[in-house]
Amino acid sequence: MNDRLAITLNVNGQSYPVTVEPRKSLADALREDCGLTGTHLGCEHGVCGACTVIVDGRPVRSCLMFAVQAEGLAVCTVEGLAEGEALHPLQRHFWEQHGLQCGFCTPGFLMLAAGAFEADPTIDEAEMIDVLSSNLCRCTGYQNIAKAVSLALQDMRAGV
Amino acid sequence: MNWIGRSLPRLEDPTLLRGHGHYVADLAQDAAHIRFVRSPVARGRILGIEAPEGVTVYTAADLSDVGQIRPVLERPDYVAVGQPVLPSDRVCFAGQAVAFVVADEAAAAEDLAEQIFLDIEPEEPVVDLDAALRPDAVPTHPEAPGNVLVEGRMRTSGLDAAFAGAAAVVELDLRSRRQSAMPMETRGGVARYDQRDRRTTLHASVQMPHMLRTGLADLLGCPEADLRVIAPDVGGGFGQKMSLFPEYVALVWLARHLKRDVAWIEDRRENFLASAHSRDQAFTVRGAFDAQGRLLGLEADLRSNVGAFSCYPVTCGVEPLMAFAELPGPYKVLEYGARSRGVTTNTCTMAPYRGVARPMLTLTMERLMEDAARRLGLDPIEIRRRNLIDSFPHRSPTGLVYDAGSYIAAMEAAVAAVDLPAFRRRQAEALTQGRYLGLGISVFSERTGYGTPAYAARGMAIVPGYEQVDCALDPSGHLELRIGASPHGQGLATALAQLVADELGVVPSQVRVISGDTDRTPYGWGTFASRSMVIAGGASKLASAKVAAKLRAVAACLMEATEAEIDLEGGLARVRGTNRSTPIREIARAAHHRSHLFSDLEGGLRQTAFYDPFGTFSNACHVAEVEVDVDTGGVRIERFLVVEDAGRLINPMIVDGQIHGGVAQGIANALYEEMIYDPDGNLLTASLADYLPPTINEIPKIEIIHMETISDATLTGAKGVGEGGTIGAPAAIVNAIVDALAPFGVAINETPATPERIRAAIRSARENRHE
Numbered sequence: 001m002n003d004r005l006a007i008t009l010n011v012n013g014q015s016y017p018v019t020v021e022p023r024k025s026l027a028d029a030l031r032e033d034c035g036l037t038g039t040h041l042g043c044e045h046g047v048c049g050a051c052t053v054i055v056d057g058r059p060v061r062s063c064l065m066f067a068v069q070a071e072g073l074a075v076c077t078v079e080g081l082a083e084g085e086a087l088h089p090l091q092r093h094f095w096e097q098h099g100l101q102c103g104f105c106t107p108g109f110l111m112l113a114a115g116a117f118e119a120d121p122t123i124d125e126a127e128m129i130d131v132l133s134s135n136l137c138r139c140t141g142y143q144n145i146a147k148a149v150s151l152a153l154q155d156m157r158a159g160v
Numbered sequence: 161m162n163w164i165g166r167s168l169p170r171l172e173d174p175t176l177l178r179g180h181g182h183y184v185a186d187l188a189q190d191a192a193h194i195r196f197v198r199s200p201v202a203r204g205r206i207l208g209i210e211a212p213e214g215v216t217v218y219t220a221a222d223l224s225d226v227g228q229i230r231p232v233l234e235r236p237d238y239v240a241v242g243q244p245v246l247p248s249d250r251v252c253f254a255g256q257a258v259a260f261v262v263a264d265e266a267a268a269a270e271d272l273a274e275q276i277f278l279d280i281e282p283e284e285p286v287v288d289l290d291a292a293l294r295p296d297a298v299p300t301h302p303e304a305p306g307n308v309l310v311e312g313r314m315r316t317s318g319l320d321a322a323f324a325g326a327a328a329v330v331e332l333d334l335r336s337r338r339q340s341a342m343p344m345e346t347r348g349g350v351a352r353y354d355q356r357d358r359r360t361t362l363h364a365s366v367q368m369p370h371m372l373r374t375g376l377a378d379l380l381g382c383p384e385a386d387l388r389v390i391a392p393d394v395g396g397g398f399g400q401k402m403s404l405f406p407e408y409v410a411l412v413w414l415a416r417h418l419k420r421d422v423a424w425i426e427d428r429r430e431n432f433l434a435s436a437h438s439r440d441q442a443f444t445v446r447g448a449f450d451a452q453g454r455l456l457g458l459e460a461d462l463r464s465n466v467g468a469f470s471c472y473p474v475t476c477g478v479e480p481l482m483a484f485a486e487l488p489g490p491y492k493v494l495e496y497g498a499r500s501r502g503v504t505t506n507t508c509t510m511a512p513y514r515g516v517a518r519p520m521l522t523l524t525m526e527r528l529m530e531d532a533a534r535r536l537g538l539d540p541i542e543i544r545r546r547n548l549i550d551s552f553p554h555r556s557p558t559g560l561v562y563d564a565g566s567y568i569a570a571m572e573a574a575v576a577a578v579d580l581p582a583f584r585r586r587q588a589e590a591l592t593q594g595r596y597l598g599l600g601i602s603v604f605s606e607r608t609g610y611g612t613p614a615y616a617a618r619g620m621a622i623v624p625g626y627e628q629v630d631c632a633l634d635p636s637g638h639l640e641l642r643i644g645a646s647p648h649g650q651g652l653a654t655a656l657a658q659l660v661a662d663e664l665g666v667v668p669s670q671v672r673v674i675s676g677d678t679d680r681t682p683y684g685w686g687t688f689a690s691r692s693m694v695i696a697g698g699a700s701k702l703a704s705a706k707v708a709a710k711l712r713a714v715a716a717c718l719m720e721a722t723e724a725e726i727d728l729e730g731g732l733a734r735v736r737g738t739n740r741s742t743p744i745r746e747i748a749r750a751a752h753h754r755s756h757l758f759s760d761l762e763g764g765l766r767q768t769a770f771y772d773p774f775g776t777f778s779n780a781c782h783v784a785e786v787e788v789d790v791d792t793g794g795v796r797i798e799r800f801l802v803v804e805d806a807g808r809l810i811n812p813m814i815v816d817g818q819i820h821g822g823v824a825q826g827i828a829n830a831l832y833e834e835m836i837y838d839p840d841g842n843l844l845t846a847s848l849a850d851y852l853p854p855t856i857n858e859i860p861k862i863e864i865i866h867m868e869t870i871s872d873a874t875l876t877g878a879k880g881v882g883e884g885g886t887i888g889a890p891a892a893i894v895n896a897i898v899d900a901l902a903p904f905g906v907a908i909n910e911t912p913a914t915p916e917r918i919r920a921a922i923r924s925a926r927e928n929r930h931e
Contacts, residue, residue: 021267028267037186038179040395042344043428047848050344078179091177095169098813101821102649103176104183104344104395133855136848138344138396139649140817141824141885142856 012080049135059115202841255433322457345395598900608880609694610775637745644684665728690880793915822885
């Protein structure tokens with residue numbers, strides 16, 4: 001169990017050489033070995049979705065994936081969502097629409113919506129809301145998350 | 161520029177949106193980790209704790225110098241029970257921490273913990289609330305032979321006469337099942353020992369950092385100055401993170417003992433098993449009504465399962481005593497008799513959860529009004545109209561004083577907005593197609609922003625309530641507001657920045673709010689009980705007004721005017737009626753660096769204020785429209801409307817967000833979430849696959865109408881709004897289900913109203929009809 005493996009993770013376009021136990025989850029490796037603590041752990045059993053990241057263009061629960069499985073794949077975390085100072089449309093609309101309160105579930109929702117759009121750029125609003133039902137938020141009652149994602153979807157389609 | 165009343169996007173958000181927030185687990189990366197070994201049984205005697213050779217396990221014996229958590233109520237009907245940080249002889253609930261191990265990494269600590277064997281001889285536990293009250297029930301604690309830890313009793317002199325003269329007596333037995341506040345971030349702490357000054361800094365996911373430091377210092381027997389507690393970004397609390405938990409005491413003890421950095425980040429299972437539960441309540445009530453539907457008298461037997469121990473500092477009195485004091489809610493109750501008991505069992509300890517007791521007491525009063533209306537052949541809106549309080553200040557039979565509100569007006573606005581006659585037509589038409597629609601309303605009061613008098617009245621030995629704020633304008637003209645409150649998602653930094661920006665004529669982005677750090681903020685109580693905007697807001701207003709007065713004095717001197725002529729606005733001090741002005745930053749610099757020019761600058765541009773209000777009542781009316789599938793028992797919420805009166809809105813967007821989130825938790829309370837123990841005291845719902853918080857698909861669009869009664873009970877005109885959504889939603893939904901199932905004559909007296917319970921109610925109604 002303690003035999004560690006040397007792997008390279010590709011996260012947000014950067015290479016992270018890490019040495020991890022085979023049992024280590026991608027979430028733990030991102031947080032502990034890459035220092036990317038924006039990916040949060042809410043349940044560690046694949047229900048809450050706070051740990052959602054994008055792996056090769058699809059949203060993935062990083063608590064249910066081993067770090068070693070991510071070798072050679074492109075991982076995107078919340079830290080890679082904005083382009084420098086410019087917030088991603090999802091981040092901008094979450095801000096303007098008050099789509100977050102405590103902020104703990106927020107990276108998971110952002111990456112879920114961004115990943116769902118990346119996987120299917122033709123996704124419509126109803127399908128997107130259904131996708132969002134895979135994550136939990138305890139603060140917002142989802143009202144403003146739905147608003148923010150709908151507005152961001154329009155911007156993402158328009159390429160704004 | 162008026163910043164109050166604007167939906168300013170939050171100052172807190174950019175950091176959180178970029179993933180740059182600092183939650184406690186983010187600060188644990190280089191620390192050793194501890195893992196608790198928890199009792200697998202609900203009750204038993206500890207015979208031994210066995211560890212493999214070479215594994216260090218910490219047990220009660222190691223913590224022999226550490227005190228017990230023993231919160232006190234100064235009332236004769238309270239039995240104080242002590243909770244050891246680690247028990248030496250007996251365990252009292254499944255999940256109780258019995259020992260701990262430490263390793264360099266969290267996973268390694270978990271591996272070690274699995275090798276520890278707890279030799280515990282199981283005993284028959286007491287799990288159920290009413291079973292614990294039976295005369296033959298085994299005591300959970302020897303100090304409380306009947307399992308009652310706290311009991312409130314009162315009876316007004318005219319109660320018997322009220323019942324004797326009643327046209328109708330309505331009786332109800334209601335049950336609220338146990339729930340978890342379930343913040344998205346679990347509990348956790350990182351304790352760092354500093355060799356230089358021998359201080360230990362605890363970063364912890366908590367709502368009351370100053371209180372936690374006091375509790376830790378008392379239990380560890382050290383000066384408070386040896387400890388620093390910091391609440392960094394906190395991923396939700398909802399009351400669960402108010403209490404002093406044994407795990408934090410163990411963590412700080414270990415950091416001091418090993419002189420190294422140690423972390424404890426609990427997993428979701430631990431959070432469900434061993435943090436805190438709430439809402440496990442049973443109410444039996446009788447209401448005496450006259451023929452016109454006026455509530456003449458109310459008699460209640462209120463039982464709350466408070467679990468294994470008493471939570472610190474608010475004690476196990478929090479649910480039972482709030483139920484006792486506030487049951488009459490928004491109604492004129494002339495005569496009142498109540499007995500309210502906090503009952504201890506071998507289950508996880510009860511602690512506050514958003515709404516505390518009021519979801520259940522609102523359900524009780526709203527079911528009572530509906531039943532009375534049916535019995536007396538009155539319209540359910542009309543019976544409420546006749547009973548709602550309508551003159552202010554109103555004094556309740558338990559001595560609470562209600563400030564001005566809009567109880568009847570809010571209900572009328574809600575009823576008008578949903579167009580009740582149109583709904584009744586839709587309902588009748590749907591019924592012809594075999595579809596069951598229902599509409600339910602709930603009117604309630606929400607006691608908010610209460611200071612020390614309210615807590616003192618409960619008999620608390622530690623009396624929370626006031627807040628202090630330290631407001632300083634630095635030489636660059638920027639403000640620092642250091643607050644004792646400790647927000648964890650509410651957006652308080654933004655709302656307070658708006659408030660003080662108006663006092664000082666600056667923009668909110670020039671205001672930095674510092675909270676949650678015992679080294680950098682004045683002693684205060686934290687964020688809970690819908691209090692921060694009212695109390696920290698009031699103190700902020702007072703402190704910033706003092707700084708504004710100093711600014712005016714300096715400006716008057718610099719511009720050769722009188723203080724009364726100076727207006728602070730747009731970043732300038734202006735002499736009214738002239739074109740003379742000076743930037744506030746220049747006045748700030750002069751006050752710091754040219755102070756020899758000014759007299760009476762005592763305190764300079766750093767001022768502290770203290771605020772301890774009596775409290776205020778917000779009010780609201782919720783309306784739910786539902787469709788019940790009578791074949792499956794499933795409930796679909798078609799519409800949800802809130803008419804809310806929380807006084808002046810400082811940031812309407814933030815207020816709406818509080819209502820949204822509160823209603824979602826209320827919907828969860830009404831329909832979905834339930835902590836279930838088996839008869840042996842094993843928690844059956846210790847994962848998110850078993851405990852079911854609603855997702856986006858279960859929460860309907862929430863419509864909000866605001867009313868703004870400006871009461872003089874608060875300095876800012878704002879009342880609290882944090883808990884109302886949670887308080888009112890269950891009653892509205894349950895009433896809607898009962899309305900939908902009226903053709904069956906079904907009563908729903910238990911929350912959550914799961915499909916199973918609704919089907920059982922329909923079946924039993926059908927069987928009764930066939931008999």
